[in-house]
Amino acid sequence: AQKITQTQPGMFVQEKEAVTLDCTYDTSDPSYGLFWYKQPSSGEMIFLIYQGSYDQQNATEGRYSLNFQKARKSANLVISASQLGDSAMYFCATSMNTGFQKLVFGTGTRLLVSP
Amino acid sequence: NAGVMQNPRHLVRRRGQEARLRCSPMKGHSHVYWYRQLPEEGLKFMVYLQKENIIDESGMPKERFSAEFPKEGPSILRIQQVVRGDSAAYFCASSPPVGQGNGNEQFFGPGTRLTVL
Numbered sequence: 533a534q535k536i537t538q539t540q541p542g543m544f545v546q547e548k549e550a551v552t553l554d555c556t557y558d559t560s561d562p563s564y565g566l567f568w569y570k571q572p573s574s575g576e577m578i579f580l581i582y583q584g585s586y587d588q589q590n591a592t593e594g595r596y597s598l599n600f601q602k603a604r605k606s607a608n609l610v611i612s613a614s615q616l617g618d619s620a621m622y623f624c625a626t627s628m629n630t631g632f633q634k635l636v637f638g639t640g641t642r643l644l645v646s647p
Numbered sequence: 648n649a650g651v652m653q654n655p656r657h658l659v660r661r662r663g664q665e666a667r668l669r670c671s672p673m674k675g676h677s678h679v680y681w682y683r684q685l686p687e688e689g690l691k692f693m694v695y696l697q698k699e700n701i702i703d704e705s706g707m708p709k710e711r712f713s714a715e716f717p718k719e720g721p722s723i724l725r726i727q728q729v730v731r732g733d734s735a736a737y738f739c740a741s742s743p744p745v746g747q748g749n750g751n752e753q754f755f756g757p758g759t760r761l762t763v764l
Contacts, residue, residue, distance in 0.1 A: 536689075567753075569755075575736060575757065575758055575760070576755065576756075576757045576758065577690070577738060577740075577755035577758070578755075579753070579754060579755070623689055623690070625690075627753075633678075633680070633740075633742050633753045634680065634692050634695055634703060635680075635682075635690070635692060635740075635753065636692065637682075637689035637690045637691070638689055639688060639689045640688075640689050
């Protein structure tokens with residue numbers, strides 16, 4: 533069975549600074565994917581970034597990068613140059629790369645960006 | 648290209664009534680997933696469907712809950728005889744057929760917030 537652990541219930545960061553949101557995973561599957569989603573107060577789930585277990589390089593999407601450390605089973609999200617609009621819940625998720633994407637989510641981290 | 652559509656966005660039901668939640672996947676997507684998010688928690692997988700087939704319903708409660716994805720029309724998540732504990736946000740997600748797209752896409756709808764009085 534797969535499991536995602538997000539140990540930070542809440543994080544604070546000042547505008548324009550970088551912040552790292554932690555995510556560790558547990559899976560016995562040889563091939564898997566790691567996802568980060570943002571959930572603002574309006575409630576929708578916004579896809580941010582994806583990392584495949586066999587990808588050699590860490591994924592980046594604009595201000596988002598995923599610090600993938602396979603040996604440690606961690607997939608931390610780094611947000612650079614934080615903006616007020618980044619204040620939201622952030623969920624880490626994993627899937628088995630078996631052709632369909634049943635996602636297992638962590639409990640989330642609430643990020644608050646202050647001016 | 649419209650995203651995943653869900654309706655209604657908000658649904659209020661009294662205990663014992665039925666709730667029907669609808670999901671229209673993105674154009675070209677044939678896989679639909681339903682997740683439930685209880686207050687202050689992460690999303691939990693409920694069911695995965697393709698057209699006219701339930702592929703994995705391992706996350707569905709054994710009673711009162713059912714899902715379908717007919718050949719024509721949206722996917723429906725049906726909750727019979729709702730109880731207060733069913734109050735949650737229900738999200739639908741869709742992805743393209745295997746072998747199409749980049750294989751990593753799973754796009755979520757805006758969710759339906761069910762409140763049981």
